[in-house]
Amino acid sequence: MGYGQILHQHRNEExxxxxxxxxxxxxxxxNTLLRFPHTRLARLLRCQSEAAILELCDDYSPAEKEYYFDRNPRVFLCVLNFYHTGRIHMMEEFCVFSFSQEIEYWGIQEIHLSPCCGNWYHERKEYIEDRDWDVRSDDQQHPSFDSSFEELSALDKDLAKFKGAWCAEVRSYVWLRLEDPGHSRASKVIAVASLGLVLTSIVAMCVHSMPEFQRVDDNERPIEDPVLAVLEEICIACFSAEFIIRFIVAPSRRKFLGNPLNIIDVASILPFYATLALETADEDAAEENEDLENVGKVVQVLRLMRVLRILKLARHSIGLRALGATVRHSYHEVGLLLLFLSVGISIFSALIYFAEKEEEHTDLGTIPSGWWWATITMTTVGYGDTCPVTLAGKLVATLCIVCGLLVVALPITIIFNKFSKYYQRNKAMEGQCITKPERQDPELPYYNIRDLFTEAAYPFIGSLAFRNSASSAGDDTDASSLQDIETGSLANAEV
Known part of the structure; x- marks a missing residue:
């Protein structure tokens, strides 16, 4: 009789x-296994054929009537304990996801976790899921805002796309110097120059709001200061050239256009060209019709959009990108916060209206005016521009303040925890200097703007400390110890 033809023989239940x-x-x-009929072992005992048995286990010996499972034997001890006690306990040394897969294989649900282990299990699982936000984002083909390690890993993948493409050598040469500030001296200069242009443009925009730099034309319309206008044109020309070059040499133009950092670049450049086009159209049509009399207001709005250039700093700051990632991954909590606020504002604006509508000297005689009051009250801002005057209105205000504290505090706590976890993870990854992943391209070092600044600043700080110590008679610190401190600081910065 062949192995595949042997049927499962009924055995004595004892x-x-x-x-x-x-x-x-x-x-x-x-009988112990049959206490939980939904589990794998209980279903195994109810099988009537060997084919059904082999669907639930890895192998079966009819002679010895032994079922074989190629699973973790240590976890199975916890599974056996579950059949005896009805609760499953987890050892701390187990990986929560590996343990979850094991108990799922044996047909045991997480609701059977013992309370002493369940809280720790779910907290640990949630922590690891939060730590792997960026991994899930990459799987969903969303851009990652994570630390420089993953960014450089993505840079390696981009370099692989240049193989076989047109002008691959030239494009990869330019791409590396634009994307990796630590690649070479030229890339460092480009990164610092780009950062300087961004800061210059932001300062010029702020200075333009000062009365000393505001100009008007013959028609009393505001115009740009000549010096600031030239400075603006230089910055925009550099921004435009940088964006066009990045687009031309990009290994994947579709991915390039979908990158949030590049979208920010476009949003910071377009207002200038839109303003220029509207001003030109306004000058051409000013003498023929008056339909464009409001173009000046549109131009002013577009000029204000130049503030978006501040977001360009995210290209040079890992911290800002980490902040963006945390906000992006907290959209559920932010939506919950807005929902709670919307419900509270709607309720308390109606209550304050009915409490104050009979009062003559009140600013809360309509529900829309109550929206503003409820918003600043629930968020505990309390401008004081509008306030209830009746006793009923003050009672409603008290209730609104208390509810606002509760409604705002709950989602904010969740968001804060996500911020804290993400920053702790980012800091821990940057601190793991020894365990940095090996690069496919050895000529790409692990650098960012902050590392370059630290490397340049530490020798200067160390020299100042040495001079101060030399001039101080009561200082016991000698030059050799200061040199050791400086050397240790430089070693930490290079690592």
């Missing part, structure tokens, strides 16, 4: 069940 899990043999009372 005979123990022989289980071999990862090479460790167990004998279990079948």
């Amino acid at each position: 005979d123990p069940v022989h289980l071999n899990v990862g090479g460790v043999r167990h004998e279990v009372d079948p």
Whole structure:
């Protein structure tokens, strides 16, 4: 009789069940396993054929009536304990996801976790899921805002796309110097120059709001200061050239246009060209019709959009990108916060209206005016420009303040925890200097703007400390110890 033709023979219900899990043999009372009929072992005992048995285990020995499972034998001890106690306990050394997969294989649900282990299990699982935000984002083909390690890994993938493309050598040469500030001296100069242009443009925009730099034309319309206008044109020309070059040499133009940092670049450049086009159209049509009399207001709005250039700093700051990632991954909590606020504002604006509508000297005689009051009250801002005057209105205000504290505090706590976890993770990854992943391209070092600044600043700080110590008679610190401190600081910065 062939192995595949042997049918599962019914055995005595009192005979123990022989289980071999990862090479460790167990004998279990079948009645113990049948206590939980939904589990894998209980279903295994109800099988009537060998084919059905082999669907639930990895191998079966008809002669010895032994079931073999190629699973973790240590986790199976927790599974056996579950059949005896009805609760499953977890050892701390187990990975929560590996343990979750194991108990799922054995047909045990997480609701059977013992309270002493359940809280720790779910907290640990949530922590690891939060730590792997960026991994899930990459799987969903969303841009990652994570630390420089993943960014450089993505840079390696981009370099691989240049193979076989047109002008691959030239494009990869330019791409590296634009994307990796630590690649070479030229890339460092480009990164510092780009950062300087961004800061210059932001300062010029702020200075333009000062009365000393505001100009008007013959028609009393505001115009740009000539010096600031030239400075603006130089910055825009550099921004435009940088964006066009990045677009031309990009290994994947679709991915390039979908990158949030590049979208920010476009949003910071377009207002200038839109303003220029509207001003030109206004000058051409000013003498023929008056339909464009409001173009000046549109131009002013577009000029204000130049503030978006501040976001260009995110290209040079890992911290800002980490902040963006945290906000992006907290959209559920932010939506919950807005929902709570909307419900509270709607309720308390109606209540304050009915409490104050009979009062003549009140600013809360309509529900829309109550929206503003409820918003600043629930968020505990309290400008004081509008306030209730009746006793009923003050009672409603008290209730609104208390509810605002509760409604705002709950989602804010969740968001804060996500911020804290993300920053701790980012800091820990940057601190793991020894365990940095190996690069496919050895000529790409792990650098960012902050590292370059630190490397340049530490020798200067160390020299100042040495001079101060030399001029101080009561200072016991000698030059050799200061040199050791400086050397240690430089070593930490380079690592």
